[in-house]
Amino acid sequence: MDRRTFVKRTSLGSAVLFLGGVDALAYDEEVKLPLPPPIDVHEAPLGKRSPLGIPGLYPGRVVEVSDPRSIVRNRVSQPIVGQMLEQGMKELTGESSVRAAWAKFVEPKDVVGIKINPSGAPACCSSPELVREILSAVESVGVPARNIVVYDRFGYEMDIGSYQLLMPPGIRVVGVQGDRLDASGYDANVYCQADFFGEWETRSYMASIVASEVNKIINVPTLKDHSASGVTGCLKNLGYGTFNNVARSHRPPYSFTNPLIGVMCSVEPLRSKSVLNIMDGTRMVWHGGPLTQNQDFIYQAGILMVGTDPVAMDTIELEMIEKKRRDEGAPSVWERNSKSITADGGEFYRDRTKNLFFRQPGHIAAAGKLGLGISDLKQIDHRQVHMG
Amino acid sequence: MPMTNETRGTSAAPAADEWVTLLCDNTRTGGQGAPPMEAPSRARWQLRLGSSVRSAPVMRDTTLYVNSLAGTLHAINVETGRLKWKFEAPGQIHSTPSLYKNKVLFGCDDGNVYAVNAELGGKSWDVPTKGEVWASPVVRQGVACFGSADGHVYAADADSGKLVWKQQLGGRVYSTAYAAEKNIYVGSGDGQVHSLDQTTGKILWSTPTGNGIDSSPALVRDTLVIGSLDFFVYGLDATTGAVRWKYETGLGISSSPAVSGDVAYIGSKDGFLYALAIKTGELKWKTRAGEVVTSPLVFSEGVVYVQSFGTMALEAATGKVMWRAGLGGSVQGAPVIRERVIYVAGNSGEVYALE
Numbered sequence: 001m002d003r004r005t006f007v008k009r010t011s012l013g014s015a016v017l018f019l020g021g022v023d024a025l026a027y028d029e030e031v032k033l034p035l036p037p038p039i040d041v042h043e044a045p046l047g048k049r050s051p052l053g054i055p056g057l058y059p060g061r062v063v064e065v066s067d068p069r070s071i072v073r074n075r076v077s078q079p080i081v082g083q084m085l086e087q088g089m090k091e092l093t094g095e096s097s098v099r100a101a102w103a104k105f106v107e108p109k110d111v112v113g114i115k116i117n118p119s120g121a122p123a124c125c126s127s128p129e130l131v132r133e134i135l136s137a138v139e140s141v142g143v144p145a146r147n148i149v150v151y152d153r154f155g156y157e158m159d160i161g162s163y164q165l166l167m168p169p170g171i172r173v174v175g176v177q178g179d180r181l182d183a184s185g186y187d188a189n190v191y192c193q194a195d196f197f198g199e200w201e202t203r204s205y206m207a208s209i210v211a212s213e214v215n216k217i218i219n220v221p222t223l224k225d226h227s228a229s230g231v232t233g234c235l236k237n238l239g240y241g242t243f244n245n246v247a248r249s250h251r252p253p254y255s256f257t258n259p260l261i262g263v264m265c266s267v268e269p270l271r272s273k274s275v276l277n278i279m280d281g282t283r284m285v286w287h288g289g290p291l292t293q294n295q296d297f298i299y300q301a302g303i304l305m306v307g308t309d310p311v312a313m314d315t316i317e318l319e320m321i322e323k324k325r326r327d328e329g330a331p332s333v334w335e336r337n338s339k340s341i342t343a344d345g346g347e348f349y350r351d352r353t354k355n356l357f358f359r360q361p362g363h364i365a366a367a368g369k370l371g372l373g374i375s376d377l378k379q380i381d382h383r384q385v386h387m388g
Numbered sequence: 389m390p391m392t393n394e395t396r397g398t399s400a401a402p403a404a405d406e407w408v409t410l411l412c413d414n415t416r417t418g419g420q421g422a423p424p425m426e427a428p429s430r431a432r433w434q435l436r437l438g439s440s441v442r443s444a445p446v447m448r449d450t451t452l453y454v455n456s457l458a459g460t461l462h463a464i465n466v467e468t469g470r471l472k473w474k475f476e477a478p479g480q481i482h483s484t485p486s487l488y489k490n491k492v493l494f495g496c497d498d499g500n501v502y503a504v505n506a507e508l509g510g511k512s513w514d515v516p517t518k519g520e521v522w523a524s525p526v527v528r529q530g531v532a533c534f535g536s537a538d539g540h541v542y543a544a545d546a547d548s549g550k551l552v553w554k555q556q557l558g559g560r561v562y563s564t565a566y567a568a569e570k571n572i573y574v575g576s577g578d579g580q581v582h583s584l585d586q587t588t589g590k591i592l593w594s595t596p597t598g599n600g601i602d603s604s605p606a607l608v609r610d611t612l613v614i615g616s617l618d619f620f621v622y623g624l625d626a627t628t629g630a631v632r633w634k635y636e637t638g639l640g641i642s643s644s645p646a647v648s649g650d651v652a653y654i655g656s657k658d659g660f661l662y663a664l665a666i667k668t669g670e671l672k673w674k675t676r677a678g679e680v681v682t683s684p685l686v687f688s689e690g691v692v693y694v695q696s697f698g699t700m701a702l703e704a705a706t707g708k709v710m711w712r713a714g715l716g717g718s719v720q721g722a723p724v725i726r727e728r729v730i731y732v733a734g735n736s737g738e739v740y741a742l743e
Contacts, residue, residue: 122640122657168560
């Protein structure tokens with residue numbers, strides 16, 4: 001990438017940041033939240049953008065498939081989630097055959113990355129049962145097992161989720177980072193740079209596996225609330241699961257996850273390679289995310305969502321979590337009352353009314369303004385399929 | 389503590405230099421045995437390895453052997469805390485080392501199992517497989533046995549590394565085997581527990597569970613105790629594979645049981661430790677240890693030790709917590725205890741001698 005493009009992307013990022021910040025402040029009645037700093041993006045050179053890239057083949061379309069049999073006594077049923085996935089893929093694409101539906105996204109010559117979310121393992125993470133069904137589907141269109149890699153940034157979280165054990169032989173399972181400070185798995189030429197709190201390292205680098213190893217990414221996030229960003233869905237699993245050094249974007253009680261999450265998802269080649277999102281909602285974390293192990297806040301929802309537009313999917317996810325929080329007597333993720341904030345992590349994990357940050361779910365709409373999808377509920381084609 | 393048939397778990401006791409399961413035997417002390425120790429109050433020494441440790445250390449005489457994720461086997465002098473030598477493997481290491489005669493054996497993510505001279509650090513032999521090897525090699529009657537992510541169990545001559553047999557199972561094999569006199573017992577990623585003929589690798593029986601198995605079994609007389617990711621601890625008839633009992637915990641089980649007498653101690657991903665009667669599966673006690681327990685437990689002289697975002701000791705009879713220490717955060721580690729010093733390593737890449 002040349003200097004001219006770098007400046008252009010820097011300028012674009014900064015402009016969007018201001019819009020995102022103003023939007024967030026509009027909700028602010030009791031506290032004054034700081035505006036985010038500019039973000040400079042240094043991205044990979046790109047020719048013509050792939051039509052499969054975000055927001056993909058079906059902007060604004062979200063298929064929600066529900067089946068209460070998909071999770072029973074906290075165990076996910078692989079046969080049932082397999083059926084739900086087939087139904088969702090056919091509904092999303094309009095194809096009558098499952099194989100034809102998958103062939104719209106992957107082809108035999110592809111090297112396919114399956115981006116899971118193990119961060120809440122073992123209580124709530126991308127279900128290995130669902131991941132195995134996705135692997136089977138990808139192989140069914142002719143992609144050999146050796147060209148499929150299941151990955152996330154943190155190997156130790158994947159260890160806790162036992163993903164390495166539970167994937168079929170022949171599939172690569174990769175944790176990009178061996179430990180917290182391991183930067184060897186990142187591309188020094190692709191990064192986002194911003195100084196949020198005066199941190200000594202102001203860059204976040206893209207994982208090499210995304211920058212140069214795979215050419216298609218299937219995103220498998222979970223349905224979760226998040227103490228800093230409001231929800232962790234498609235966008236956060238892609239953005240913060242691809243770049244390193246992202247925890248620096250939130251320091252209690254302030255969070256700049258809006259707009260960093262969306263900006264990261266817009267960086268090439270991540271944007272062009274991300275072709276499909278399959279959100280695991282068999283379990284829904286409605287408080288304490290992303291790491292809680294408290295089963296009191298984990299609802300066995302029995303849902304999958306399928307789509308190519310991560311903004312639309314996260315918009316629906318946000319609605320679901322807001323509703324569940326209302327039902328459970330928890331404040332909105334948009335809460336701006338400083339009395340809701342605690343500095344005690346233990347209290348946060350026990351008390352549904354407390355949070356560590358002023359959450360920033362505005363990152364979803366901000367990502368929409370970057371062209372990554374549709375965040376207006378009236379424009380979202382939300383299709384619901386009930387099974388079982 | 390001397391090796392007895394009871395701690396070894398079989399009626400025919402292995403030879404003194406044999407290493408029949410994860411961390412040597414059913415107690416998981418690495419063959420050390422040890423008197424119970426009080427809560428450590430200070431570090432005698434600390435060594436920074438520079439890379440995360442995802443396995444358990446083992447000790448012989450005055451040397452502690454620790455594998456790190458960077459692909460390095462470290463030999464550490466426990467009296468000084470200084471490095472004696474290190475062996476660099478080409479891939480990451482998640483495998484807990486085992487000891488046989490003058491060799492340190494371990495698996496590597498490059499697909500090989502290595503035998504390294506325990507005194508000098510030079511390579512003795514390697515055995516290739518087609519997947520990463522996270523299991524720990526076990527040795528019985530001169531044969532080293534280990535599973536691979538390629539879905540096979542391998543047996544090789546422990547002195548030369550020459551392949552004796554290999555047997556395909558239905559999933560990845562991350563469970564460290566238990567090598568009895570005539571049988572190999574091991575779990576697999578497809579959820580099956582298998583018994584293999586020790587000399588040929590032929591599958592003698594297979595018993596399904598509801599999810600994958602990376603727990604390593606303990607064998608107590610004719611009962612095989614093992615955990616499954618289906619949330620259950622199983623007690624199986626070692627001769628036939630029949631399920632004698634199963635006990636349900638709150639989440640999946642990756643931890644491996646430690647045994648004393650008629651009781652098996654095991655952790656679950658639900659964060660609890662469980663003490664179960666080996667004969668019936670009856671719960672003796674359960675105690676919350678933390679958020680998640682995936683590490684093997686260690687039993688020594690009436691005390692159960694476990695690492696889970698720190699290190700803790702519990703009374704084996706009651707489950708009462710005796711002490712906790714904040715060091716030793718680990719997902720697969722286990723402490724080594726000897727002469728009132730406890731050695732721990734963990735995700736941070738630090739090794740501590742605590743006293």
